[in-house]
Amino acid sequence: xxxxxxxxVVWLSLWAANAILTGGGWDRHPAVRLAVPLIFGATILxxxxxxxxxxxxxxxxxxxxxxxxxxxxxxxxxxxxDFVQTILKGALSGLAIGCALGLVVAVLVDRFDFLRRGxxxxxxxxxxxxxxxxxxxxxxxxxxxxxxxxAVVVLMVFFPMLVNTVAGLADTTAMQRDLMRxxxxxxxxxxxxxxxxxxxxxxxxxxxIASTLAMIGAIVAEFFGSPTQGIGFRISASNGQLALxxxxxxxxxxxxxxxxxxxxxxxxxRWLTFWxxxxxx
Amino acid sequence: MKGTVGPVLLxxxxxxxxxxxxxxxxxxxxxxxxxxxxxxxxxxxxxRERIDAPLLPLLWQNSAHxxxxxxxxxxxxxxxxQVMVEIWDSTVTEEVFSHRGIVQSGEWxxxxxxxxxxVTLSATVLGFLIGAALGVALAVGIxxxxxxxxxxxxxxxxxxxxxxxxxAPMVIVVLNSVGVQGLLPKAAISAYLSFFPVVVGMVKGLxxxxxxxxxxxxxxxxxxxxxxxxxxxPSSMPYLFASLKIAxxxxxxxxxxxxxxxxxxxxxxxxxxxxxYGQTAxxxxxxxxxxLLAATLVWVIAxxxxxxxxxxxxxx
Numbered sequence: 001x002x003x004x005x006x007x008x009v010v011w012l013s014l015w016a017a018n019a020i021l022t023g024g025g026w027d028r029h030p031a032v033r034l035a036v037p038l039i040f041g042a043t044i045l046x047x048x049x050x051x052x053x054x055x056x057x058x059x060x061x062x063x064x065x066x067x068x069x070x071x072x073x074x075x076x077x078x079x080x081x082d083f084v085q086t087i088l089k090g091a092l093s094g095l096a097i098g099c100a101l102g103l104v105v106a107v108l109v110d111r112f113d114f115l116r117r118g119x120x121x122x123x124x125x126x127x128x129x130x131x132x133x134x135x136x137x138x139x140x141x142x143x144x145x146x147x148x149x150x151a152v153v154v155l156m157v158f159f160p161m162l163v164n165t166v167a168g169l170a171d172t173t174a175m176q177r178d179l180m181r182x183x184x185x186x187x188x189x190x191x192x193x194x195x196x197x198x199x200x201x202x203x204x205x206x207x208x209i210a211s212t213l214a215m216i217g218a219i220v221a222e223f224f225g226s227p228t229q230g231i232g233f234r235i236s237a238s239n240g241q242l243a244l245x246x247x248x249x250x251x252x253x254x255x256x257x258x259x260x261x262x263x264x265x266x267x268x269x270r271w272l273t274f275w276x277x278x279x280x281x
Numbered sequence: 282m283k284g285t286v287g288p289v290l291l292x293x294x295x296x297x298x299x300x301x302x303x304x305x306x307x308x309x310x311x312x313x314x315x316x317x318x319x320x321x322x323x324x325x326x327x328x329r330e331r332i333d334a335p336l337l338p339l340l341w342q343n344s345a346h347x348x349x350x351x352x353x354x355x356x357x358x359x360x361x362x363q364v365m366v367e368i369w370d371s372t373v374t375e376e377v378f379s380h381r382g383i384v385q386s387g388e389w390x391x392x393x394x395x396x397x398x399x400v401t402l403s404a405t406v407l408g409f410l411i412g413a414a415l416g417v418a419l420a421v422g423i424x425x426x427x428x429x430x431x432x433x434x435x436x437x438x439x440x441x442x443x444x445x446x447x448x449a450p451m452v453i454v455v456l457n458s459v460g461v462q463g464l465l466p467k468a469a470i471s472a473y474l475s476f477f478p479v480v481v482g483m484v485k486g487l488x489x490x491x492x493x494x495x496x497x498x499x500x501x502x503x504x505x506x507x508x509x510x511x512x513x514x515p516s517s518m519p520y521l522f523a524s525l526k527i528a529x530x531x532x533x534x535x536x537x538x539x540x541x542x543x544x545x546x547x548x549x550x551x552x553x554x555x556x557x558y559g560q561t562a563x564x565x566x567x568x569x570x571x572x573l574l575a576a577t578l579v580w581v582i583a584x585x586x587x588x589x590x591x592x593x594x595x596x597x
Contacts, residue, residue, distance in 0.1 A: 018431070019428045036432045062455075090545055118285070118287075121289050129576075133537060136556035203441075253446055
């Protein structure tokens, strides 16, 4: 443990820096709020790097972050192909189909009380199931291409989207609906002008869950069979070659894609639901 | 909840009927090939011509020869009763009548679903307990330390967007190469997956006491530990159980994915083996076992929640 002392010193000093930054009554300042998590992230990377070198961890077990970054920059064209195959073709198309289906079925469930009582409990049950397990079946049905990955993603995102949207459509008060009625609005007008906008915060909550699930579904489905491209394929193939730096570079692609999609959804949410209390900071 | 039983049963019956109907087009080409080998005259007559033919006219013209759709040996879509037979065979029949079963050998057969469900269950529960304990501990730290709050919380949210399940197989293989085998690697993955829902839920829960309640504690000159034990923790219980339900479902997913690369038992290993050898009924049976396991685990948490809340004096 003595060899780890430098890493420990770095950890403690950066942590102390954070404690000072947040302790002096400055913790509401935007610069501090940005700096503190960045320092924490840098701490983790530094300690990781130092620990790997100090303990002489072989790179087939845990490569240092610098090696991962170098590998990432050296193989951008390969990783771009994986990104297109898994994220753009598999995850995104599945996400679009699954969310559209979830929205349409949610409107139907909301319209017909029979479906609400019959389908909603079943959907709630399905949402808790390990749907990833259907991946081998869907890969068998739709082949090794991106279509099977999109199918897994559709199944995974459908239920959270449905449950969230149904909850959102129920989120108008009787007074608001009465107002629409006094305006002489029909069902569709009430739906598009009042209830769907009111459901948007719930829909975006479902979208955020769904985007994470889509990433997981598309990558895990590739473990059951894929063309020689894709993030999941790259992870399992590089893992077999003990090229752990490539494995981590592929994970980095997934992480970046996940964070960017989450960020984009967050921005669109702020733009569309500016009226909601949680957006008025 | 009034009047849900009838509609739910009807929806389930509709799903079952759809499943039986879907078996016909899904298995059609195989069924027709078998019928042809059995001497039936089909339109078009050879399998090569049928492979490019559109499905609907094919079904319509050969509708007399489709009666084997629900009893294929290796169907693309097994019929519901085939899955039920597989579940029965790999649980009751295997354990009672096989020489490997518990009746004759004294321990669970390693070919039975019960054994594999047990393997998955133990890793899931172990990982869930570790993850939930760590999550609660970190949440307490975040609530009490401003530096931890500002530095850890953003990363906790970012880490949610990382498809961490994707590295599960790698973690398993790496831990295996270091010499850590068996339950622990899988439990590590389910612990990681169940960790963050608990952190996020508990931070929210521990912060629910409003300013008035906190002021009340302050007028009593209560120390920080008393505020934690007597105000923050009790008022966070509804949030804790809501996130525990998500966490245990996530832990199960983590265990199943973690069982894929190492074929040492478990429902994930069972699914992958079924997909390698074309044993579709076996995949479906494992899937049903996983669904049953997930439902049972969530139900257990819900029951604990009801008991706990009743003890704490909450209505319902």
